[in-house]
Every structure is written in structure tokens, then in C-alpha cells.
Amino acid sequence: MxxxxxxxxxxxxxxxxxxxxxxxxxxxxxxxxxxxxxxxxxxxxxxxxxxxxxxxxxxxxxxxxxxxxxxxxxxxxxxxxxxxxxxxxxxxxxxxxxxxxxxxxxxxxxxxxxxxxxxxxxxxxxxxxxxxxxxxxxxxxxxxxxxxxxxxxxxxxxxxxxxxxxxxxxxxxxCVMVEGRCALSAYATGESPNCNGACSPGKHVRWEQTPQGMETRLNGILIDRFADGERAGYPTLCKGRFDVNGETYYAIEEPxxxxxxxxxxxxxxxxxxxxxxxxxxxxxxxxxxxxxxxxxxxxxxxxxxxxxxxxxxxxxxxxxxxxxxxxxxxxxxxxxx
Amino acid sequence: MLRANGGGKTNEIAMKLALGPLLYYWPRQATLDFYADIADSTVDIVYLGETVCSRRHELRLDDWLEVAGVLAAAGKEVLLSTQALIESESDLKALRRIVAQGEFGVEANDMGAVRLLAAAGRRDWVAGPTLNVFNPATLGLLQDAGARRWVMAPEMSGAALADLLAGMEQTPQTEVFAWGRLPLAHSARCFTARHFNLQKDTCEFRCLGMSEGIVLRTREGEPFLTLNGVQTQSARVYNLLGDLPALRAHAGVLRISPQGEHTRALVDTFRAALAGELSPAAALEHSRQWMNDAPCNGFWHGRPGVEQYVAA
CATH class of the missing domain: 3.20.20.70 (Aldolase class I)
Incomplete structure (x- = not known):
């Protein structure tokens, strides 16, 4: 240096x-x-x-x-x-x-x-x-x-x-995506980092205890579901668990x-x-x-x-x-x- | 409510149809066959080249130039699109080669491309959809740097477009993404490789031959996104056929993003709708047979992109 x-x-x-x-x-x-x-x-x-x-x-x-x-x-x-x-x-x-x-x-x-x-x-x-x-x-x-x-x-x-x-x-x-090149939040909620300064904004978040576990949703879209004893994280949409070809995992990035x-x-x-x-x-x-x-x-x-x-x-x-x-x-x- | 096209307007310039760059990785022969078919289609403008991942090499620049020559001979306006995410010196080398060829126009998909095109004194380039152009000041700057057309970022609404154009000193030619799974994000990480527990550097080219990427579903089984290598797309198909009257007022070019099948039939449907042979509502209905998922148009209406919005 x-x-x-x-x-x-x-x-x-x-x-x-x-x-x-x-x-x-x-x-x-x-x-x-x-x-x-x-x-x-x-x-x-x-x-x-x-x-x-x-x-x-x-x-x-x-x-x-x-x-x-x-x-x-x-x-x-x-x-x-x-x-x-x-x-x-x-x-x-x-x-x-x-x-x-x-x-x-x-x-x-x-x-x-x-x-x-x-x-x-x-x-x-x-x-x-x-x-x-x-x-x-x-x-x-x-x-x-x-x-x-x-x-x-x-x-x-x-x-x-x-x-x-x-x-x-x-x-x-x-951010797993290139900053400034991500419209995922805009797609799900209408609010984006680019134009609104917000990603996965709180007002679109819903936490709901269900028989399958605690569910977190973003504008109605299921981002993740947590079993009892699992720590339920905030539903930032790239950090949820999704199903790809029958396999459920953090398809984009872990929290x-x-x-x-x-x-x-x-x-x-x-x-x-x-x-x-x-x-x-x-x-x-x-x-x-x-x-x-x-x-x-x-x-x-x-x-x-x-x-x-x-x-x-x-x-x-x-x-x-x-x-x-x-x-x-x-x-x-x-x-x- | 959907209005019929007002027919008698005289200040409308004929709207052009463009085929965006192929965002998927198809085998060489499939890609060549696809463009041979496109050469016979009624599309006006074709964007060529690899914009998503530098590891994809079924076609190299020389191959793309050859395809470009065939399309140009068939009367198409042909442009070469640059990679959206530039990481390495070899990415820059590829970019410089595209800028250095003078035969075809260029779609600039990052500011590095803009710098090189402006420095080369080129005035025949298009400001691509990943440049984040949201206001007249930025678009004016790009015009000064040589852009002759711009592609609106898909997340921008029709109302915001109207406001932007009203603020321009020099009216630009505007292209709007009007059909296809929405390119929503780029990453350094390859999500296709990740799905197969592989690293990007040793990805075994698993995306090759997936005609439209891999569908990502919520845990309720609802299709949500599409994994296309380092790019993430919507699962739903952005479809503005029902919004043609509003599009006509502001856009000069409509972009159709290539899909696995029926791209040429889509071009024909857009053409028929533009000619007034199909009403926008009928065109939208007609196009459902070629969609692999539900339609959406929320972005154009200033709403969540995933929505299919029909005004009451």
C-alpha cells in the first residue's frame, strides 16, 4: 500500500x-x-x-x-x-x-x-x-x-x-444483483430502489402464522415460510426460499x-x-x-x-x-x- | 377502457417493430435457424449479440456479423447490442470490437459503451434499456453524445414517458419493450449454475438449450420469476398489445423479446394490430395462445409490474 x-x-x-x-x-x-x-x-x-x-x-x-x-x-x-x-x-x-x-x-x-x-x-x-x-x-x-x-x-x-x-x-x-440494475421490487410491489429509494418496502409486507408455519409475503407474493423454531427473516424478495424444478431453497441468495x-x-x-x-x-x-x-x-x-x-x-x-x-x-x- | 385507434390522425409516423437481442442461450444451429426465419419476417429492426453472459459463445462476434449481413440484405435495420454487465478486461475487449466495427449500429447497454461510442464520434447508436434513463436531462445528454434512439427502462410507466418527452428540446425516437418475459435484474452470480450446484466458472453451460430459462415458483407453486443465467426475468409475459393506443402516442418502435417458439407469429400479430386489422383487445386475446405464462402490463400503468391491469 x-x-x-x-x-x-x-x-x-x-x-x-x-x-x-x-x-x-x-x-x-x-x-x-x-x-x-x-x-x-x-x-x-x-x-x-x-x-x-x-x-x-x-x-x-x-x-x-x-x-x-x-x-x-x-x-x-x-x-x-x-x-x-x-x-x-x-x-x-x-x-x-x-x-x-x-x-x-x-x-x-x-x-x-x-x-x-x-x-x-x-x-x-x-x-x-x-x-x-x-x-x-x-x-x-x-x-x-x-x-x-x-x-x-x-x-x-x-x-x-x-x-x-x-x-x-x-x-x-x-445486494446479490447489480445495484441500479434491479427491478425485482418494482415488479412485485411497484416501488423500486431506482425510482422510489425502496426495496421490498415494509408497507407491502405481511407476516402470517399458518398451520404450515410463519409465512412472509410481499404484496401477497409468498417469499418464505418458516417452520417452528426457524428464525423468520424479513421478506427481502431475493432472499426468500423458492421452488425451482421441485427443489425448495434460497434460489437467489441466503439471508x-x-x-x-x-x-x-x-x-x-x-x-x-x-x-x-x-x-x-x-x-x-x-x-x-x-x-x-x-x-x-x-x-x-x-x-x-x-x-x-x-x-x-x-x-x-x-x-x-x-x-x-x-x-x-x-x-x-x-x-x- | 380500451379505445379503438383514432384512424384519422395525420401526425402519426408508422410505428416500427423491433426484435430485441436474444436473451437465452440456444444451440448454434437453432440460433441461426431462428434468424433465418426472422429475415423473412416483417420485423423492421433486429438487435443482435450476447447481452447476458460472456461465457456464452455458440456464436462469436464474427458469426453475429454474418447473421447481421443476411438480415441487412433482407432490408432490416441491424444493430449489435453490448453486454449489460461488464466485469473483466476481456468483456471490455469484446465491447471495443463492437464499437470498432462500423457496418452496423450499436445498442449501448452500459455507460462504458456510451463513452467508447461517443469517443469514436459515432452518431448511430441506441441508448439501451439498462442505462436508467428516467428524465429529460439524462436523455438530452445521451442525445448530445450521439444516441439517435433510446429504449425505455421497462419499469418506467407510460405517464412518466409522456412527462419525459414533453420536457425534451429535441424529440427522440422512443422504443418501448412491449412483449416478453421482463429482464428484471443482472447479477455477478449465475442462478442457473447455482441451481445445479455449480460455480459460474465451471458452469458446464447448463443454460444451453433451455429455450426460455428455468421457472422459479413460490412455495405455493405460483410462477414468479425466470432464472436465465446471471439474469433474472419475470415469469409472466409482459404484453402491451392491449395498450397499443396509448403506446402509439409516444413510442416510435415496439420491442418484441425473442421467445422459444412463435416469435414470428407474434411479429405478425403486432403487425396486424398496428394495421388496425385486429383491435387491441382482440390482439391481446389472440396472443394468449403463444404465451407460456399469464400476461402482465403493470409497469406501463405505473403499478407493480406483475399486475395485468385493465382500466375500469
């Missing part, structure tokens, strides 16, 4: 208490969103109104940390003004960067607020340096968040061929979390500039736990990548807060594909 290159720890904040605990426990940056469809975690009870965002930015900046605003859904003609207003507010509130997916919105931001730093969201589905360089040349993006589809060798190849800083997901809920802790030395050597923790919808307790572990691990790897080992206590702490209490290396590990 180039020692001059610090790897930033980018932590989720779905609320002001989450933001403060992330900062207190060592996040270099927090990312957050407004309370509306302009971001990809548009969930009830989550996110920031302008007053709480102002307070969050003040809290972070006083401590020398950054705040990044996710505006990473795709505006349509009928609501375009809500997204440009959000960009204007971000500039006015002196956020350190906005994380965008829509090229039209990037063009607006670059033209209207040339001083505002632009990050390409994972929702932009840019998986190659050719795609990332498109956004760099046209809008001057300075960082891109990679979709969770590339192997480490492929991440390295991207980094070698772009001036744009690369951020990768390190931990948290795992599991991404955890790349053991790859940290390689991630650092590849030249990754920031690691993102997923989970703006999670509690401040989750943010505290995960930030603590990742701060310790990142400090260790930046001090001495060659002698880095994963401490069992770190894994134990992270597994406690993982979806399904299990974890995977995802696409970084080829057999996962």
Missing part, C-alpha cells in the same frame, strides 16, 4: 444519534439522506430533515470528519425539482460531497455548484473504468462506489485505469451479510481509497458496533498490512449484527458467483 493513501471509513447514518456514534467511534465520513425519495433508503422513521442535517454536519465538521449526502435515486420529469432542490441544499449546508447516480442530475450539480464534490453512487452501476471515466470526463466525479459484483483482481484493474478514487463495500446487507474483513490487506494493496459500511436502516447500536471493529481493523492494516490478522473478537462482534448471523465474501470470492 502507498502509505500516503489513507483508507477512509465511510459509515451509515439513518438518524442523528447514529451519525454521532459513528463519528465518536472513528468514522472518517458518514453518509446520510433526506427524509424523501431522493435517496436509496427511503424508509419510514429514517433519515434527516434540514435541521437535523445541519446539526449533523456541525457535529462532524467540529471533529474534522466529513458528511456525504446520498441523492442516489433517479428523478423523473414530474419530480425533477425535488432532486435539484436537494442538490442546492447540500451545497448550501456545506456537505462534503453528494453521492449521485443520475447523469442528468450530475450535469446540474456540476454546472450549478462547481465547487461541490461529486461521488458516483453504487446505484450508477458503473462496473468498469470505461464507465467510471465517462462520469469523470463529463461531470468531474472524484470518487466512484463500485457495485458488489467485481473480484479483487477486477477492482485492481479498475483502479489502475482511472483517476477516480474507488470506494468499495466492506460490510453489511448484500447473509457481506464481510470483507479478512480481505483488508489485499483491498489496501489494490489502492482502494474508502470502505463503505452498509446499513442506514440499522440502529445506532449497530453503527457503534460495526464502526468500532472496522476502525480498529483499518488502523491495524494501515499501520502494517503485511502482518494483519483478523481478530476472532472482531468477527464475533460483526456476526452478532449480521443478517442471518452469517457472512460471505460475496463476489470478491469467485466461487460465490
Amino acid at each position: 502507498n502509505p500516503s493513501q489513507r483508507i477512509e471509513l465511510v459509515c451509515p447514518a439513518g438518524s442523528l444519534p447514529a451519525l454521532k456514534t459513528a463519528i465518536d467511534h472513528g468514522a472518517d465520513c458518514v453518509y446520510l439522506g433526506f427524509k424523501d425519495a431522493t435517496n436509496a433508503r427511503n424508509f419510514t422513521g429514517l433519515n434527516f430533515d434540514p435541521a437535523s442535517m445541519r446539526e449533523g454536519v456541525r457535529y462532524a465538521h467540529q471533529r474534522g470528519r466529513k458528511v456525504l449526502l446520498a441523492l442516489n435515486t433517479y428523478p423523473q420529469a414530474g419530480n425533477w425539482g425535488d432532486w435539484t432542490a436537494a442538490v442546492d441544499r447540500a451545497a448550501e449546508m456545506e456537505l462534503d460531497a453528494v453521492i449521485l447516480a443520475d447523469p442528468g442530475l450530475m450535469a446540474y450539480a456540476a454546472k450549478t455548484h462547481p465547487q461541490l464534490r461529486l461521488h458516483l453512487s453504487v446505484q450508477g452501476s458503473a462496473t468498469s473504468y470505461e464507465a467510471i471515466n465517462f462520469y469523470h470526463e463529463r461531470f468531474g466525479i472524484q470518487r466512484a462506489v463500485l457495485p458488489r459484483v467485481l473480484s479483487l483482481a477486477q477492482v485492481e484493474q479498475v483502479i489502475a485505469n482511472t483517476p477516480v478514487e474507488i470506494e468499495v463495500f466492506g460490510f453489511g446487507g448484500l 447473509t451479510s457481506l464481510n470483507t474483513l479478512e480481505l483488508l490487506p489485499e483491498i489496501a494493496r489494490a489502492g482502494v481509497r474508502a470502505i463503505k459500511i452498509e446499513g442506514r436502516q440499522r440502529s445506532p447500536a449497530y453503527v457503534t458496533q460495526v464502526t468500532k471493529v472496522w476502525r480498529a481493523a483499518l488502523d491495524r492494516v494501515m499501520a502494517d498490512a503485511d502482518n494483519f490478522t483478523v481478530q476472532p473478537a472482531w468477527m464475533a462482534e460483526l456476526n452478532k449484527v449480521s443478517e442471518g448471523q452469517s457472512h460471505t465474501l460475496g463476489a470478491y470470492y469467485r466461487p460465490w458467483k
